[in-house]
Amino acid sequence: LKVLLYFFILVDLSLALFEEPAVVPLPSWVTMLVELLCLLVFTLRLIHYAKVIPRDKFWKDPKNICIIVILLLTLVDMIIYGALKAANCYGVRWSRVLRPLLLVNVTEGRQLRRAFRSIRNALPQIFYVFLLFMFSVLMFSLMALKLLGKRGLTTIEGAPYFTSYLEIVFDLYVLVTTANSPDVMMPAYNASFVFAIFFILYILINTYIFMSVFLAVVYNNYKKYLKEEVRQLVRAKRHKMVRAFAVLQEQKEEGGEPVVSQASWNQVVHLVQPDISNAHRELLWSVCDDKNQGAIGKVAFVQLADLLNIEVITIKSRPHPLNSLCPAFYQSAPSRLLCRMVQHRAFVIVYDLIILVNAVFIGLDEENPMIANSEWVFLALYMLEILLKLYVFEPRAFFSRHSFWNWFDTIIVVSALVATIVNSAMKSSGGYTSRQILDIVFILRVLRLIRVVDSIKRFRTIINTLIRIGPAILTFGQLIIVVYYIFAMVGMELFKNKVKFYEDTSDPAKAYCGNPLLKGTAFAQLNYCKNNFNNVVSSFILLVELTVVNQCSGFATVTHMSARIFFVIFHIMVVIVIINIFVAFVLEAFFVEYSVDKSDLQTSLEKKIEELELAVAQYVTVTTLGANFCCQPLWTFMTNVSSDIFPCFIARILKGKMSII
Known part of the structure; x- marks a missing residue:
């Protein structure tokens, strides 16, 4: 049911690809029919949810009210838009900005709502810091107007420099993002090096100090409310467990x-x-x-x-298939020597060196025959490594679902081998000009270098932390998509077809991004024409760029200076609020990773396994399936435990989790 619901939410959001302005245009009646089907599914899910909870609780839940309002407003918008289209009048699908809110308010979107609560909780403190920050910007802008406004300076485009107070405020605000640095200060700096001190002080105070204060405030509030939320959850959990105990x-x-x-x-x-x-x-x-x-x-x-909640993974100990098929050969002295060599640390070091040498060769000229042929040597060495480890270690354990690096390296190496063979075969056949397969080969070659990360303990700790917080990162990714989608819908209505991209600009009508107002502007000269709001894909790409730098002069030129408000609001919402909350979350996750000790329950579980004479150890760098392939230690299994009750266990204690294999 959850998968089906998210499928229809994805379909509903994807309709923007086919609606005006569209990537792939479809008749409006087709998209509206699909949207009507999505609304029907959402309504049925809401009715289903209302049937399983008390009625008073359903109507007191804000998320249910929000969904009902969104569905009604969307239906009203569809009726109005359809009537306007039938009358050949211009209409705006204003309800499209509400679509991503369904992703937030569905019952299954609990984690996303928590992320929004983090924003809501942080806003009051951020607001006060933002007021102080804007006061600083306004003060510096007034100072710049008085210092530079009467000196007759001009910009590189020939426009008057720092003569309008509102222009100065906006330019200095953008300077905080470093998007217009050092361009904004060059006319003043060219006039006198003393003015550089003014801009240096501004950057120091507003870019470094105030932006750091924003992060500090967000992190402090995030941590405070996170502790309170965890405390409430723990209290509720214990209360329910006590009630369950009373029943049993x-x-x-x-x-x-x-x-x-x-x-x-x-x-x-x-x-x-x-x-x-x-x-x-x-x-x-x-x-x-x-x-x-x-x-x-x-x-x-x-x-x-x-x-x-302590993750436990159980796998029965299995003999190697070769040991069952030909035990005399597999248990022979040369075979045991080979197994010891593959399990030795030197084997790991040798292949780490091979990876580093491979990295050097990847950076050299591909057209050199020696460099091109060396790729076959490296592929052969990597395939040999996989085969040796499959010879030493039981294949099902080697490819268990928890052996991430085993799967990663095998898939990358085998894919690189297949792509290289296909690329060589097509080149030898003649007439091969496509670079698509060659690009895939290059990407796979570079990806092979990632495997060295698993050989370094500190790197492995960081990667493991990133993997563990992966679901939460995806939650913030959904949050970003919700905000991007809303701004993309608004941006397309405000700026669609104002800036156009043409591959051939020899036609005067196609010059200056298809808009004469951009003639002589840096926006057109730097060929930013593809940065536009002409469809949802271009809008998302532009919003990603604006997350890094807030440069929107071209859109203000082709519309009105007030268009800058749209981009300033986007910068405040995404960069100052959401990105800082995401950074606060990552900081807290890494602080926990490096500071939290094992819980009493984990220690008790470890002791109990020891009492039962099962192998127990801490997570170590020596690996059983080979460094670069997995992180599971090699253990000698105890034999005096009943296999009917307990399979052979290996305990791997991680901070916050225990894995028993």
Whole structure:
């Protein structure tokens, strides 16, 4: 149901590709029919949700009210737009800006709503800092007007320099983004080097100090509200666990404290996590019932939710297929020597050196025959590495779903081999001029260098942290898309077809980005014509550029100076607020990664595995499936544990998670 809902949300958002101004134009009745279908699906989902929760709770939930309002406004807009089109009148689909809000307010968009709450919580403090920042900009602008306005200076385009106060305010605001640096200061600097001090002080105060203060304020508020939200969630979780204990509790003996029996506990765990293995469940029970009483009290039961949050991966120990097919050969002295060589640290170091040499060759001239032929040597070495490791390590363990680097390297190497063979075959056939396959080969060659990251412990820690916060990064990605989509819809209505891109500019009608107002401007001279709002794809690309630099002079030239307000608001929303909140989140994630110790439950789980004589160790740099391929240590399995209850376990303790293999 969740996948289906998000599919229709994606379809609804994608309609902008086919609506005016369109990438691929379709008749308006087609897009409206598809949108009507999407609205029907959203309505059915809302009705379904209303059936499963109390009516008073449904109508008190703001997100449900928001969805209802969006659906009604969209329907009204479609009716009005259809009537205007039928009467051959110009119409605007103003409800398109509401589409991404469905992504926020659907029941499944909980994480995205939390991100928006982070923005809402940070806004009051950001507002006060922003007022102080704007006061500084206004003061410097007034100072610039008095210092430079009467000196008769001109810009490189011949326009008067710093004679209009509003122009100065905007130019200095853009200077904070460094988009117009050093252009904005050059006329004054050319007049006297003393004026450079003015701009240096401005950049120091507003670009470095105030922008850092924005980040500090956002981070401080983010951390404060994050702690409060986590505290509320923990309190609610414990309250619900206590209520569950009250339902399941039994009186073990007269006058004794209430307990939950193992049978009831097993039923609860089976209902909560039906896919959990018997071995995993027995292990968790051993941690809860550390005194082997056959029942647990309230404290141990309440900890069950935290215990289930510790990621545990179980894989049964399997012999290598070659060991089963030809044991005499696989257990021979040369074979064991080869296995020890592949598992040795020197093997890892040798291939790290090969990767570095390969990096040097990639940077050299591809047309040199020796350089071109060396690619086959490196591919052969990489394939040999994969085959050797498949010989040493059990293939199913080697390609387990948690062995990211194994999959990454194998896919990259095999893809590079296939692409190189195809490229060579097509070149030898003659008449091959396309660079598409060659571009793929070049990309795959560079991607191979990433594998060296796994060999360095510090790099691996950073990568593991990025992988763990990946879902949250995707949440902020959705947040950015929501804001981009809204601004793209507004931008297309304001600026569509004002700036056009033509590959052939020899025609006078196509010069200056198709708009005579841009004649002589830096926008046209620098050929920024493709930066426009003529369709949703171009709009998104332009908004990405504006996230880095806020240069919008061309659009103000072809419309009105007030158009700059649109771009300033975008910069405030995306760069000052959202990007700073995202940076605050990444900072907090890395602080937690480097500072948080293992929890008591993780320690208890580790001790219990040791008591059961299962191999336990910390995450180390020595690897069983080869450095550059995986991060799982090599262990000697204990043999005196019943394989019916416990498969062979290897514990890998990560900060915040434990993996048992």
